[in-house]
Amino acid sequence: xxxxxGQILIVDDDAxxxxxxxxxxxxxxHRVDTAANGPEATxxxxxxxxxxxIVDYKMPGVDxxxxxxxxxxxxxxxxxxxxxxxxxxxxxxxxxHVGADDFLTKPVEPxxxxxxxxxxxxxxxxxxxxxKNPAGIIGRSAAMQAMLERLARVAPTxxxxxxxxETGVGKELVARAVHLLxxxxxxxxxxxxxxxxxxxxxxxxxFGHVRGAFTGALRDRVGVFEAASGGTLFLDEIGATTLALxxxxxxxxxxxxxxxxxxxxxxxxxxxxxxxTNKPLQTLxxxxxxxxxxxxxxxxxxxxxxxLRDRAGDIPLxxxxxxxxxxxxxxxxxxxxxxxxxxxxxxxxxxxxNVRQLFSALExxxxxxxxxxxxxxxxxxxxxxxxxxxxxxxxxxxxxxNEKQAIEDAIARRDELAALGLAHASRFTWRxxxxxxxxxxxxxxxx
Numbered sequence: 001x002x003x004x005x006g007q008i009l010i011v012d013d014d015a016x017x018x019x020x021x022x023x024x025x026x027x028x029x030h031r032v033d034t035a036a037n038g039p040e041a042t043x044x045x046x047x048x049x050x051x052x053x054i055v056d057y058k059m060p061g062v063d064x065x066x067x068x069x070x071x072x073x074x075x076x077x078x079x080x081x082x083x084x085x086x087x088x089x090x091x092x093x094x095x096x097h098v099g100a101d102d103f104l105t106k107p108v109e110p111x112x113x114x115x116x117x118x119x120x121x122x123x124x125x126x127x128x129x130x131x132k133n134p135a136g137i138i139g140r141s142a143a144m145q146a147m148l149e150r151l152a153r154v155a156p157t158x159x160x161x162x163x164x165x166e167t168g169v170g171k172e173l174v175a176r177a178v179h180l181l182x183x184x185x186x187x188x189x190x191x192x193x194x195x196x197x198x199x200x201x202x203x204x205x206x207f208g209h210v211r212g213a214f215t216g217a218l219r220d221r222v223g224v225f226e227a228a229s230g231g232t233l234f235l236d237e238i239g240a241t242t243l244a245l246x247x248x249x250x251x252x253x254x255x256x257x258x259x260x261x262x263x264x265x266x267x268x269x270x271x272x273x274x275x276x277t278n279k280p281l282q283t284l285x286x287x288x289x290x291x292x293x294x295x296x297x298x299x300x301x302x303x304x305x306x307x308l309r310d311r312a313g314d315i316p317l318x319x320x321x322x323x324x325x326x327x328x329x330x331x332x333x334x335x336x337x338x339x340x341x342x343x344x345x346x347x348x349x350x351x352x353x354n355v356r357q358l359f360s361a362l363e364x365x366x367x368x369x370x371x372x373x374x375x376x377x378x379x380x381x382x383x384x385x386x387x388x389x390x391x392x393x394x395x396x397x398x399x400x401x402n403e404k405q406a407i408e409d410a411i412a413r414r415d416e417l418a419a420l421g422l423a424h425a426s427r428f429t430w431r432x433x434x435x436x437x438x439x440x441x442x443x444x445x446x447x
Contacts, residue, residue, distance in 0.1 A: 004118065004121050004122065005028070005029040005030050005031070005121075006030055006031070006050075006051030006052050006117075006121045007030070007031045007032075007033075007048065007049070007050050007051050007052075008025055008030050008031065008032045008033070008050060008051065008052045008053070008054065008117070009032075009033050009034070009035060009041060009044055009045070009048075009050045009052075009053050009054070010022060010025075010032060010033070010034045010035070010053075010054045011034075011035045011036075011037070011038070011040075011041040011053065011054065011055045011056060011059075011064070011067065012034075012036070012054070012055075012056035012059070012083070013036055013037060013056060013059045013060060014056070015036070017056075017106070018034040018036070019034075021054065021113070022034055024110050024113065024114065025113075025114075025117065028114055028117070030117070033048070033050075037059055037060070037061055037062060038059065038061065038062030038063075038064075038066065038067040038070075039061075039062060041053075041055075041067060042067075042070075045071070045076065049078075050078050051078060051079075051121055052078055052079050052080075052081065052117060052120055052121055053071070053078055053079070053080045053081070054080075054081045054082075054083060054117075055067060055068055055080055055081070055082050055083070055100070056082075056083055056084070057082055057083065057084030057085075057086065057091060057095065058084060058085070058086060064082055064084075064095075065094060065095065065098055068080055068082065068095070068098050068099050068100050069098040069099065071099070072098065072099035072339075072340075077337070077340055078340075079101040079102075079120040079121070079340060080099065080100045080101050080102075080340070081100070081101065081102045081103075081104065081116060081117065081120055082095040082100040082102070082103050082104075083103075083104050083105070083106060083108060084103070084104075084105055084106065085105070085106040086105075091103075096341065099339070099340060099341060101120055101340050101341070101344050102116060102119075102120060102344075104116060119313070122313040122316060136173070136321075137170070137173060137174065137177055138314060138317050138318050138321055139311060139314040139317065139318075140313070140314065140317065141306075141310075141311035141312075141313045141314045142311075143306035143310050143311045144306060144311055144314060147174075147303060147304065147305060147306065150301075150303055151174065151177055151178060151181070151303060152181065154178065154301045154303070155177070155178045155179075155180075155181035155182050156181065156182060156183065157182075157301075158272055159300045159301050160253065160272070160273045160274070160275070160297065160298055160299075160300045160301070161175075161178055161273075161274045161275070161300070161301050161302075161303055162238075162274075162275050162276070162277070162281070162298045162299040162300070162301070162302045162303070163175060163274065163275070163276040163277075163302075163303045163304075163305060164276070164277055164278075164280075164302060164303070164304045164305070165276075165278065165304060165305030165306070165307070166278055166307050166354055167278050167353070167354065167356075168353045168354035168355055168356035168357055169305040169306070169307055169308070169354045169355060170305060170354075170355050170356075171236065171276040171278075171305055172191055172234060172236060172276070174303060174305055175189075175191070175232070175234040175274045175276065176189060176234075178232070178274055178303075179231070179232040179234075179272075179274075182232070182272070184230060184231050184232055184272060187228070187229070187230035187231030187232075188227065188228045188229075188230070188231035188232075189228070189231055189232045189234065190224045190227060190228040190231070190232070190233055190234065191233075191234040191236060192205060192206065192224055192233070192234070192235055192236065193236045193237055194235055194236060194237045194238055194240045194241050195236075195237035195240035196237075199241075199242050199244070199245060200214070202241070202245065203245055203248070203261055204221065204223065204261050205223060205224060206223050206224055206225055206245075206248075206249075206258075207223040207225060207248065207252075207258045207259065207260055207261060208220070208221050208222045208223030208225070208226060208258075208260040208261065209221050209223075209260050209261035209262050209263075210260050210261070210262040210263045211262075212262065213260070213261045213262025213263070214261070214262065217261075217262065220260075221260075223258070223260065225252060225258045225269050225271055226258070226267065226269065228271045229269065229270050229271065230270055230271075231271060231272070232271065232272045232273075232274060233271045233272070233273055233274070234274045234275075234276070235249075235273065235274070235275045235276070236275075236276045237276065237277060237278070238275040238276065238277050238281075238298065239277045239279045239281055239284050239289075239290060243289070243291060246290065246291045246294045247291070249294060250291060250293060250294045250297060252269060253273060253294075253297045253298075254297070256268060256269050256270070257269055273298070275298045281295050281298070281299065282295070307351075307354055308350075308351040308354045308355055308358060309350040309351055312347045312348075313347075315343070315346050315347050315358070316343060316347075318355060318358060318359075319338060319343060319346065319358070319362060322358070322359050322362050322363070323336055323337070323338065323362065323366070326362065326363060326366045330363075330366055330367065330371065331371075332370055332371040333366060333370075333371035334371065335371055335372065336366055336369070336371050336372070336373075336374070337372075337373045337374070338362075338365075338373065338374040339373055339374065339375050339376070341375070341376050342365075342374050342375055342376045342378070342379055345376055345379060345383055345384060346358070346361075346379065346383060349382070349383045361379060361380050361383060362374070364380070365378040365379055
């Protein structure tokens with residue numbers, strides 16, 4: 001059973017394949033319609049919106065390639081799985097080139113098809129998904145759901161939380177979510193990056209100081225332990241603190257009191273501590289740079305935020321969230337979209353910089369297209385190189401011959417595209433052959 005059901009259209013001239021595949025997917029909980037050819041599929045698409053299309057590569061009349069190409073030119077963004085009895089690398093590349101999201105060869109094992117359908121349905125963001133999670137945390141992958149369940153369990157308590165995870169995964173966002181789901185949500189949430197400040201400055205930032213405590217201390221200063229009274233204090237990169245400062249932090253946690261720098265008068269505190277680290281604190285304890293007693297005080301309830309590579313199914317959701325933000329903030333970006341093939345490449349990439357890197361790549365691409373559609377070529381080179389098939393598409397030992405063949409194929413399909421009702425069928429843009437090919441094609445068809 002798939003984790004997400006959808007409305008699926010199967011397009012195949014083989015009646016037996018249509019029937020057996022429909023039964024398989026319906027057993028998985030999906031709603032399934034079928035069509036025997038391209039024109040019949042276009043009629044179905046006029047009547048209903050589909051979450052996924054399964055299209056046969058080779059059909060009489062309008063073949064699957066022409067159908068997929070036409071659908072993408074019409075603006076249909078639903079994921080497309082192309083299936084063929086002629087399983088060659090060339091046919092797979094061609095299918096991906098015109099806008100298919102994946103390619104399988106017949107006969108297809110039922111469990112393989114079910115699994116691939118589940119993966120492709122994750123390419124369709126669910127409206128309102130981000131709003132269902134505290135503080136706008138986006139993610140419905142199993143890894144994120146497990147983390148969110150633990151978050152919801154600890155948030156209403158007063159326990160100290162230790163958030164672990166790689167740089168860029170959103171540890172502060174998780175800390176804010178804990179605060180917003182706690183009884184302290186109406187009080188301040190203050191964050192301090194312990195790695196960004198020198199020891200003396202950090203000590204004053206945390207505990208405050210009195211006038212004359214050090215050169216330049218012209219007046220008393222309240223630290224964040226006092227300023228966050230009744231609320232939550234988030235200590236990011238806690239592993240960067242010195243042993244001396246850790247000793248003061250331990251006392252603040254144990255005794256719930258602090259002393260300002262330069263003072264001898266203890267002050268009671270009422271804050272909940274959430275700490276975060278991108279380094280294993282157990283390793284720092286073993287190395288002697290982290291107090292073991294402080295570690296146990298901090299790690300009462302650990303929350304591990306999974307890296308983006310372990311939740312690729314969340315990439316479409318994160319992408320749609322950030323594109324919506326960019327439509328509001330970038331000039332001329334009201335129509336900003338992304339192609340399904342570009343999204344597929346993004347799912348293949350491992351994102352060592354995690355969500356922060358993903359958002360940066362999308363913003364750069366959005367600026368490049370000036371509010372249009374983000375295609376594969378607008379993504380960073382390392383993202384494009386994440387897919388072996390992509391590399392094959394961008395490398396050609398005989399580009400002139402390939403262009404000639406592609407032009408001949410395009411001319412042969414002109415009538416097929418017209419048969420599907422596509423206006424100006426000869427004026428479509430090929431993503432991989434560039435302007436030289438486009439000009440040659442337009443000249444060939446007399447555009």
